[in-house]
Amino acid sequence: MAAHRGLDDRETHVWQGYLAAQRELLGALERQNLRESGLSGAEYAVLVPLSESEDGVLRARELGAALDWDRSRLAHQVRRMEKRGLLTRGVCAADARGSMVGLTEAGRSAIETAAPAHVAQVRRCFFDHLSDAEVDTLGAVFDRLLAALAEE
């Protein structure tokens, strides 16, 4: 492809495969998750750290750090999820600038229902198709790519 002048055929194929696998795999997980538990991928991601916290409540700042999301992305997502009845928002007692995000009953119930199916799906669509050696290689590669990107 003209997009890849400067990449040889093998590299082009690997790069296209990476892009396609990324889209198909995450898309399949998203659809499956949505169908079985009614949760989008973003909703699921937000509920996980909250369900692991002491009492189902975290400062928005902590939640954002756990997810590695910026403030804006989190604020938009929390707003939508509050409207859906999965979360509550409140002010932070210790620092009036901060906000607290908490699970509702519906939110806790949703994540507890969704988690086992989601994990099974990741195993079935990803790990079941890979050898131990391939998993090791992928782990090393992703770590290296992330380290290089962090240095930029």
Added chain:
Amino acid sequence: MAAHRGLDDRETHVWQGYLAAQRELLGALERQNLRESGLSGAEYAVLVPLSESEDGVLRARELGAALDWDRSRLAHQVRRMEKRGLLTRGVCAADARGSMVGLTEAGRSAIETAAPAHVAQVRRCFFDHLSDAEVDTLGAVFDRLLAALAEE
């Protein structure tokens, strides 16, 4: 993470690394592309097959097949790009149901400017950090994952 009960620590780490690498890498490419050539990733993707076609014109059906995009996604993208002056739309002479998508001068100029920098970026952020053996492993893995997903 509670998200990964049923995955061991090593698997969880690899999966998180996959998700993070995906987001960081594609995000970095997107931002770089946008900064240097003013094209989004989606716009770039659409322009590539058109720039490789005979006269810069393809049936929407062909373009969608080349990108592996569904009709709706392509129609929305073409509409935005037509508004930006990168593409033209017309009716298909051979089949009145079809539509023809063509490059404008601005579109051709944009892709020709963007392509070398984009390829260099993919090389710098991805292939430069991988050994030959790792590239082979990744190629095989992505092919296998895609084949498995296609069978579902």
Added chain:
DNA sequence: TAAGATTGAGGGCTCAATCTTC
């Protein structure tokens, strides 16, 4: 009926203001 395409609604993401509180 099926194929090609378009549209509107709605979730999701990023960027650039903005507001409040430290």
Added chain:
DNA sequence: GAAGATTGAGCCCTCAATCTTA
């Protein structure tokens, strides 16, 4: 001024409904 958070605009994507032509 800096930190925590929110908001609005704009692009991207998917889904379902619709319209036209084959």
